Amino acid sequence: MSRVRIYELAKEAGMASKTLADKLIELGYDIKGHSSTVDDDTALRIRAEVLQSSDSKLVEKRIDADAEGGTTVIRRRATIIRRPKKEVVEEVEETADFPDEVEVTTEAPEAVEPETTVVAEAAEEKEIPSETESVQEVTAGVTVEEDSVTEEAPETVVVPEVKKEGFVEQVSHIPSKTGIAKVVGTIELPEEEPTSPAPRKKSGRSSVRKSDPRPQGGKRPVDLADPIAPVAPVRVKKKGKKEDDDSLSDDDSDSKKGGKGSWKGAKKGRKGVRVTRFGYEGDHFGKRGKKGRGKAKVVPQQAAAEMKASKKKIKVHETISVGDLGHRMGIKANEIIAKLMGLGVMATVNQALDVDTAILVASDFGYDVEQAMTEEIGVEQLDLQEAGGVAVSRSPVITVMGHVDHGKTSILDAIRKTDVADGEAGGITQHIGAYHVKSEAGDVTFVDTPGHAAFTEMRSRGAQVTDLVILVVAADDGVMEQTREAIHHAQAAGVPILVAVNKIDKDNADPERVKRELSDLDLAPEEWGGQTIFVEMSAKNNIGIDSLMENIQLMAEMMELKADPERKARGRVVEAKLDKGRGAVATVLIQEGTIRTGDHFVVGQFSGKVRALLNDKGMPIKSAGPSIPVEVQGITGVPSAGDEFVVVTDEKMAKNVAQARTLKARESELAAGSKVSLDTLFEKLSEGDVQELRIVLRADVQGTLEAFASAAEKLSTEEVKVKILHEGTGTMTDSDVLLASASEAIIIGFNVRPSGKVKELASRENVDMRTYDVIYHALDDITAAMVGMLAPDFVENVIGNAEVRETFQAPKVGTIAGCSVTNGKITRNAKVHVLRDGVVVYTGKIESLRRFKDDAKEVLSGYECGLSIENFNDIKVGDNLEAFVMKEVAATLGTTLHEQRAENNATADTEDE
Numbered sequence: 004m005s006r007v008r009i010y011e012l013a014k015e016a017g018m019a020s021k022t023l024a025d026k027l028i029e030l031g032y033d034i035k036g037h038s039s040t041v042d043d044d045t046a047l048r049i050r051a052e053v054l055q056s057s058d059s060k061l062v063e064k065r066i067d068a069d070a071e072g073g074t075t076v077i078r079r080r081a082t083i084i085r086r087p088k089k090e091v092v093e094e095v096e097e098t099a100d101f102p103d104e105v106e107v108t109t110e111a112p113e114a115v116e117p118e119t120t121v122v123a124e125a126a127e128e129k130e131i132p133s134e135t136e137s138v139q140e141v142t143a144g145v146t147v148e149e150d151s152v153t154e155e156a157p158e159t160v161v162v163p164e165v166k167k168e169g170f171v172e173q174v175s176h177i178p179s180k181t182g183i184a185k186v187v188g189t190i191e192l193p194e195e196e197p198t199s200p201a202p203r204k205k206s207g208r209s210s211v212r213k214s215d216p217r218p219q220g221g222k223r224p225v226d227l228a229d230p231i232a233p234v235a236p237v238r239v240k241k242k243g244k245k246e247d248d249d250s251l252s253d254d255d256s257d258s259k260k261g262g263k264g265s266w267k268g269a270k271k272g273r274k275g276v277r278v279t280r281f282g283y284e285g286d287h288f289g290k291r292g293k294k295g296r297g298k299a300k301v302v303p304q305q306a307a308a309e310m311k312a313s314k315k316k317i318k319v320h321e322t323i324s325v326g327d328l329g330h331r332m333g334i335k336a337n338e339i340i341a342k343l344m345g346l347g348v349m350a351t352v353n354q355a356l357d358v359d360t361a362i363l364v365a366s367d368f369g370y371d372v373e374q375a376m377t378e379e380i381g382v383e384q385l386d387l388q389e390a391g392g393v394a395v396s397r398s399p400v401i402t403v404m405g406h407v408d409h410g411k412t413s414i415l416d417a418i419r420k421t422d423v424a425d426g427e428a429g430g431i432t433q434h435i436g437a438y439h440v441k442s443e444a445g446d447v448t449f450v451d452t453p454g455h456a457a458f459t460e461m462r463s464r465g466a467q468v469t470d471l472v473i474l475v476v477a478a479d480d481g482v483m484e485q486t487r488e489a490i491h492h493a494q495a496a497g498v499p500i501l502v503a504v505n506k507i508d509k510d511n512a513d514p515e516r517v518k519r520e521l522s523d524l525d526l527a528p529e530e531w532g533g534q535t536i537f538v539e540m541s542a543k544n545n546i547g548i549d550s551l552m553e554n555i556q557l558m559a560e561m562m563e564l565k566a567d568p569e570r571k572a573r574g575r576v577v578e579a580k581l582d583k584g585r586g587a588v589a590t591v592l593i594q595e596g597t598i599r600t601g602d603h604f605v606v607g608q609f610s611g612k613v614r615a616l617l618n619d620k621g622m623p624i625k626s627a628g629p630s631i632p633v634e635v636q637g638i639t640g641v642p643s644a645g646d647e648f649v650v651v652t653d654e655k656m657a658k659n660v661a662q663a664r665t666l667k668a669r670e671s672e673l674a675a676g677s678k679v680s681l682d683t684l685f686e687k688l689s690e691g692d693v694q695e696l697r698i699v700l701r702a703d704v705q706g707t708l709e710a711f712a713s714a715a716e717k718l719s720t721e722e723v724k725v726k727i728l729h730e731g732t733g734t735m736t737d738s739d740v741l742l743a744s745a746s747e748a749i750i751i752g753f754n755v756r757p758s759g760k761v762k763e764l765a766s767r768e769n770v771d772m773r774t775y776d777v778i779y780h781a782l783d784d785i786t787a788a789m790v791g792m793l794a795p796d797f798v799e800n801v802i803g804n805a806e807v808r809e810t811f812q813a814p815k816v817g818t819i820a821g822c823s824v825t826n827g828k829i830t831r832n833a834k835v836h837v838l839r840d841g842v843v844v845y846t847g848k849i850e851s852l853r854r855f856k857d858d859a860k861e862v863l864s865g866y867e868c869g870l871s872i873e874n875f876n877d878i879k880v881g882d883n884l885e886a887f888v889m890k891e892v893a894a895t896l897g898t899t900l901h902e903q904r905a906e907n908n909a910t911a912d913t914e915d916e
């Protein structure tokens with residue numbers, strides 16, 4: 004320890020050394036004279052007590068360290084703790100075992116009032132030891148008296164005990180800055196401990212908190228948002244929400260007024276909600292925040308997080324109305340309508356949205372839409388479950404057709420007489436539209452539909468109950484109008500024909516003529532090298548019935564008709580009516596499985612439970628298997644001929660399916676107009692479904708029919724065939740309309756006009772029916788339609804370019820490209836080539852296009868937009884997007900189809916080279 008001379012001390016005080024020495028001796032100091040020396044401590048004491056010149060520059064005063072706590076309290080001029088780097092604080096947080104109340108002191112740029120620091124390095128005080136020295140002192144456990152802290156520091160930092168090593172480490176990260184204090188140690192709490200600790204982390208707050216030095220009830224300072232504070236947890240409400248953080252008490256009043264105050268940060272995108280970039284944001288609840296203005300509603304953070312974690316799900320069957328969707332999401336329909344408008348869809352509140360559209364719209368409101376298990380899917384699944392059983396032979400189902408008076412009824416009667424079971428039923432014959440005959444040759448089921456129209460009407464409902472058509476042609480009359488019609492109906496349905504040449508008993512019978520005429524209609528007999536079986540018979544004289552039955556069985560065997568009788572029943576309605584006593588009854592032809600009384604079923608749009616089953620003879624039965632017609636009682640309504648009858652598992656399922664079908668039927672009524680017409684052929688064919696223009700032809704005279712048929716068929720090309728499905732003289736009939744409807748055909752008439760009833764039917768069935776006076780006009784129309792039928796050529800039409808400036812990820816959307824449109828425009832319905840260094844790396848559809856937060860239909864050159872590309876997330880900054888639309892180039896009649904094809908091939912060849 005160095006020593007200080009008395010004269011040096013005297014010199015400091017500006018007095019004579021002798022005088023000082025004398026005074027010190029007088030005061031009892033252990034010195035001999037003015038040439039003596041004293042140790043440092045004595046010198047200090049002398050300075051303080053005698054010279055009154057204790058070093059005013061010495062700021063730091065050390066006193067004994069607290070023996071027990073070892074904590075340090077250092078008195079300092081009040082200053083501000085700045086948090087230069089977020090990480091520093093966070094690291095401190097990790098090292099220190101902070102209680103919940105702890106909060107990081109945040110930067111208060113305009114803080115006027117002094118605040119206490121843990122250890123302040125006041126740059127202006129030159130004697131302050133260097134940073135390292137400070138640290139060393141802290142490590143040594145230096146403590147400043149509490150009272151001096153209280154006295155000099157208007158604000159204190161509440162910091163609990165920390166591990167000094169870690170703490171010191173942090174300190175070394177803090178750059179030394181004038182006026183900036185550094186945390187270098189721990190201090191004891193100078194004031195009362197907080198009684199109820201708040202949650203450990205508060206939104207937008209960090210982990211060390213300024214204590215409030217003001218008197219109770221005093222207004223706390225507004226806690227300014229830390230510009231570098233971490234993004235707060237998701238807030239559900241941006242506005243109008245009372246904050247539950249007591250440190251934001253000042254903001255509360257503002258919040259109540261509509262979300263100002265502390266939510267400013269949120270508005271600036273720092274807090275509360277996630278930053279919206281290019282219109283994409285992870286949290287959609289913000290949109291509802293607007294609605295919440297002024298209606299304060301607390302949504303706990305945890306609840307918000309849960310809500311986000313399990314996005315609400317909405318199950319949609321096939322469609323959902325705008326109103327319904329809004330109701331399910333708790334959002335006003337007009338918000339959804341606005342959203343749809345943004346997507347280019349004009350919708351009303353009752354508009355049905357398909358599942359895809361609903362998914363798109365709902366996702367913007369934070370909801371997931373899922374395709375629900377539809378009732379029909381349930382039925383299909385049940386069918387799959389039931390399938391796979393052992394199929395056994397079943398009897399053929401036959402429809403008898405032919406020209407009027409050629410003997411259909413007589414033949415059926417003759418066959419029925421062969422029924423070996425007929426006697427058992429006491430000879431009672433009840434006509435129910437279908438009946439089953441047990442003959443020696445084998446069992447047969449007849450579907451006795453009145454006329455060809457009914458047959459086709461069933462077919463138009465997808466009902467294909469008939470395995471075989473017996474075409475009755477009177478040998479004396481030959482092929483007549485309805486014979487041809489019957490053939491066309493059967494052929495259109497793809498059902499094989501067996502020809503019954505009847506009335507061979509008649510004198511003028513000419514079976515050979517019938518064979519000739521039918522050969523001209525592609526029904527050549529086997530003996531003439533054809534494939535059609537001809538049976539010559541006389542119903543009246545009971546000739547040839549056995550042969551007919553044998554041939555039916557022969558054909559049935561060839562067709563290998565089988566069904567599984569063990570499964571739940573499925574069938575088709577042959578006819579149905581409302582019976583006064585029994586309610587709705589339907590004749591159902593069972594096609595698969597076995598129906599039993601008590602079965603729950605769905606039939607068309609109706610459901611029910613089998614109350615009673617009657618066979619074709621009117622006798623009650625308990626069950627019926629494949630190819631058996633039964634009359635079913637217990638239906639909730641009258642179904643239509645051709646409707647499918649399905650036995651389901653229970654009543655609930657039956658009712659649900661029926662309800663779903665009713666709804667769907669209503670929707671389909673609204674969405675009419677799906678049938679082929681000359682006007683819509685282009686669309687139909689663009690879809691690639693149809694490559695044939697089918698025509699049902701009517702004319703006043705046979706000559707016109709022939710002339711037109713031959714001219715029209717000559718228009719056929721390799722791509723599109725013109726097929727006259729049926730032709731006849733006279734006006735259009737119901738049968739024509741139904742044939743056209745079931746066969747996706749149009750009806751053309753020359754010098755004939757349909758009746759009002761037929762017109763009405765055509766309109767109901769959406770059948771295109773046109774009448775002409777001149778053949779050429781009709782041919783012109785068909786030619787035009789045929790041009791539409793050609794597969795249209797498409798060319799890429801570039802509409803604009805955009806440069807990818809930034810990319811980021813958005814939940815559920817994938818990679819979003821923040822772009823600047825450099826020329827032209829980008830439209831939402833466009834496709835894009837993703838060009839990387841001039842190379843097309845991907846081509847796909849724009850999935851979404853946004854300008855700021857809103858969906859945009861198009862974004863013009865010079866503007867920025869955010870977009871995502873369907874099924875493509877590998878988009879990179881610097882990529883160039885070339886937007887294009889496909890432009891349709893209609894085929895013209897300037898060149899023939901063959902020439903066009905040749906030209907296309909030539910182009911393709913050239914490209915290949």
Ligand SMILES: Nc1nc2c(ncn2[C@@H]2O[C@H](COP(=O)(O)OP(=O)(O)OP(=O)(O)O)[C@@H](O)[C@H]2O)c(=O)[nH]1
Pocket residue numbers: 405406407408409410411412413414505506507508509540541542543544
């Ligand atoms: N000579 C002769 N007459 C027959 C024969 N089959 C039917 N007929 C007669 O032909 C007429 C018409 O017979 P239907 O069985 O009613 O003929 P359809 O085809 O059922 O007639 P529609 O129901 O009016 O279409 C009746 O007078 C029968 O008696 C036959 O094999 N020979």
